[in-house]
Amino acid sequence: MRRLRAAAAVAALTALTATACGGGTATGGGSNDSPKTLTYWASNQGPNIEADKKILTPRLEKFEKQTGIKVKLEVIPWSDLLNRILTATTSxxxxxxxxxxxxxxxxxxxxxxxxxWDAKRFGQIGGKDRFVSAALGSTGARGKDPAAVPLYSLAYALYYNKKMFKDAGIERPPATWEQLVADGKKLSKGGTWALGAEGSNLVNNIHQVHVLGKQHGAVKFVKFMTSDAEQTGLNKAYGSIPPVKAAQSDPAFARPETAVLRDTLAESAAPLPQVPHESQFETTVGTAVKELFADAAEGRPVTTGSVKSALTKAQQQMPKG
Known part of the structure; x- marks a missing residue:
């Protein structure tokens, strides 16, 4: 029996090593170990870049008042962020x-x-135990020190239509793969399909595959952004779930629409496998899943054999090692 699991979706905060960044700007009498300015590339979490600036700027000003360190903010769309990071690591x-x-x-x-983020650095921000394990598990390869710290979290959950389930004689949502298949057959009729997924989105497909298959002043800044108070405020603003456990006690995360994701993240979500060649993996496997979804939508048969064949072909396109 294969039980259904959720995938944790996490935006993480980290720092580049001294050889890959400016190491802080030592202006106004500061040094690189105690800089007066930090540059922060934030991911576009809100509806637009201006909305992100509106949310983040007051918090960065608060950080400056507490530490004397000014933060230069640039909000970068997700579509551009990875390429910007890769360029920065080489330049x-x-x-x-x-x-x-x-x-x-x-x-x-x-x-x-x-x-x-070794034990010493985590100790500077309160320790690993502050964070939800599913979120922390998405911050680097297994057996190595994490490469980042969770900042915002969500979980992929199964939403279902209670009326449709009742009309089909199904008493509760599926908890296993076998139940999902059986319920899907009962619900798929008269032009209505049981399962909806964003099949054309390659990034989303990587999460679906997992669900269905199973330094400088930088440390001070990470400590500030992952503090209980900032975690509560930031995740309220973005409609996400704090990966910091204590921040989840705020009433904002007890509303029905957020409580279900909070509980899923804590109780049943699992971190996505950490893949060394993630960019290629996302493209090859995401495209394979997109094509399988297209086959299903067009009424073409999707079988265990066709799924295995598509994923094997995708795996063969991945770099060795």
Whole structure:
């Protein structure tokens, strides 16, 4: 019996190593160990870049008042962020602190460009135990020190139409793969299909595959952004779930629409596997799944054999090692 699991979706905060960034700007009497300015590349979490600036700027001003360190903010669309990071790691002209997507953690970690978050550094921000395990598990390759710290979290959950289930004589949502298949057959009739998924989105497909298959002043800044108070405020603003456990006690995350994701993240979500060549993996496997979804939508048969064949072909396109 294969039980259904959810995937944790995480935006993480990290720092580039000194060889891959400016190491802070030592202006106004500061030094590179105690800089007066940090550059922060934030991912576009809100509806647009201006909305992100509106949310983040007051918090960065608060950080400056507390530490004397000014943060230069640049909000970068997700579509551009990875290429900007890769360019920065080779040119040495990058930010001090940046956001990354959870599926990028292992591949960027392998480049040696990200600051390792060892026990000492985690101790400076309160320790690993503050974070939800599913979120922390998405921050680097297994067996290595994390390459990032969770900042915003969500979980992929199964939403279902209670009326449709009742009309089909189904008493509760499926908890296993076998139940999902059986319920899907009961619900798929008269032009209505049981399962809806964003099949053309390659990034989303990587998460679906997992679900269905199973330094400088930078440390001060990460400590500030992952503090209980900032985690509560930031995740409220973005409609995400705090990966910091204590911040989840805020009533905002107890509303029905957020409580279900909070509980899924804590109880049943699992971190996505950390793939060294993530960019190629996302393209090859995401495209394979997109084509399988297209076959299903057009009424073409999708079988165990065709799924295995498509994923094997995708695997063969991946770099060796």
């Amino acid at each position: 040495g002209q990058g930010p001090d602190v940046l956001n990354i997507g959870n599926t990028w953690s292992s591949s960027l970690q392998a480049s040696g460009a990200l600051l390792p």
